[in-house]
Amino acid sequence: VGGPFSLLDQSGKVVSNSDFFGKWSLIYIGYTHCPEDCPRQLEKIASVVHQLGKSIVPIFITADPERDNTVQLKHYLREFHPGFVGLTGKPSDVRPVLWKFRAFFRKTDEDRSDYLVEHSSNVYLMNTKMECIKVFGPEYHDKALVDAITKEMTKAAAMEGTQAL
Amino acid sequence: MGSAASGDVDAKVLAAGRSACYKARDAFFQCVESSKGAATESGTVGLLYPSDCKHSRAQFEKMCRSTWVRHFDRQHCAKKRAQRMLEPETRSGPINIPQAT
Numbered sequence: 001v002g003g004p005f006s007l008l009d010q011s012g013k014v015v016s017n018s019d020f021f022g023k024w025s026l027i028y029i030g031y032t033h034c035p036e037d038c039p040r041q042l043e044k045i046a047s048v049v050h051q052l053g054k055s056i057v058p059i060f061i062t063a064d065p066e067r068d069n070t071v072q073l074k075h076y077l078r079e080f081h082p083g084f085v086g087l088t089g090k091p092s093d094v095r096p097v098l099w100k101f102r103a104f105f106r107k108t109d110e111d112r113s114d115y116l117v118e119h120s121s122n123v124y125l126m127n128t129k130m131e132c133i134k135v136f137g138p139e140y141h142d143k144a145l146v147d148a149i150t151k152e153m154t155k156a157a158a159m160e161g162t163q164a165l
Numbered sequence: 166m167g168s169a170a171s172g173d174v175d176a177k178v179l180a181a182g183r184s185a186c187y188k189a190r191d192a193f194f195q196c197v198e199s200s201k202g203a204a205t206e207s208g209t210v211g212l213l214y215p216s217d218c219k220h221s222r223a224q225f226e227k228m229c230r231s232t233w234v235r236h237f238d239r240q241h242c243a244k245k246r247a248q249r250m251l252e253p254e255t256r257s258g259p260i261n262i263p264q265a266t
Contacts, residue, residue: 032178035233039183075174114232 001132002027002124003100007061007093010074010086017130024153025057027124029103031064031117032076037138041121046081047142052149061087063105063119065094101132125149127156177230186229190237193218193225197241212238 006016026045030038045058058081062068065088068076073086088094098105104120123136123145133152136145176182193214197204202215206222209231214222226234249255 033175033230033232034178035236036187039180072174075179079180109232109235111232111235114230116232116236 001100001102001135002126002130003097005087005097005100007087007089007097008070010070010077010088012070015085015087020057020059020126020130022128023055023057024128024149025059025126025130026149027059027061027101027126028122029061029063029098029101029105030119030121031062032068032072033064033114034117037121041123041138042077042080042084044142044145045123046084048145048149049081049083051142051146056149057085058083059085059087061097061101062094063098063103064117065089065091125152127152175230177228177233182228186225186233189221189225189228193221194237194241196221209235209238210242212242 002017004017006014009015026048028038028041028045030041032038042060049056049058060073060077062073068086068088070086070088073088077084077086087097101124102120103122104118106118107115108118109116121138123140124132125134125136125148127133133156134148136148140148177186196218197214200215200217202217204213204215206214206216206219208214208222229237250257
């Protein structure tokens with residue numbers, strides 16, 4: 001799950017997965033025109049990042065690159081957490097990345113130029129090598145996420161410790 | 166890049182817009198739940214509501230994007246359907262037919 005990618009962040013800069021090496025990150029795939037689900041999950045992620053207080057980067061990858069351009073992402077994400085990284089790009093660049101994360105997404109309820117996007121709602125925990133360690137479904141509330149992530153970070157640190165010996 | 170309206174951010178999807186939409190939505194569905202009138206007005210996706218909720222409906226449709234209105238109507242209908250299936254008075258299933266003795 002996951003893999004190399006090269007997309008645009010909300011400031012228009014090209015960003016690749018290697019830019020996140022050395023830090024843990026939480027990836028959420030959604031879209032800004034989402035009625036309820038995405039805002040709820042993003043608030044949860046912001047709360048988790050705030051509670052963890054360590055260097056974990058929240059990343060949002062859009063499942064709707066046609067509408068979610070860099071400006072849209074900038075305005076949307078800064079309301080949740082100043083450190084949120086938003087990734088978008090040409091649909092042909094974004095779609096393969098969504099597939100790498102096994103994310104389901106489908107345009108639905110098309111009404112002239114408006115539409116909704118049905119999508120899977122998972123939070124991907126990536127380690128310092130951008131390897132996917134765990135996928136959390138929406139049933140995890142923020143306290144459960146904090147506990148689970150802390151457990152994984154501790155486990156990884158312990159393993160690194162034993163490997164260094 | 167992306168949409169032709171880059172630089173145009175739809176305020177209804179940002180925090181203040183979402184909050185206003187949710188408030189209008191909750192006020193409308195609260196009216197529907199508490200109203201004693203017959204459901205004669207049509208919402209979207211087959212939703213019916215009483216005419217004394219026309220004002221809150223208009224607010225709901227004004228504050229929320231039309232795709233969101235349909236999404237919330239659909240969600241409300243699904244919730245009602247589930248409630249009907251669970252409540253003893255309305256659920257279908259085995260019925261006791263009095264037997265002749």
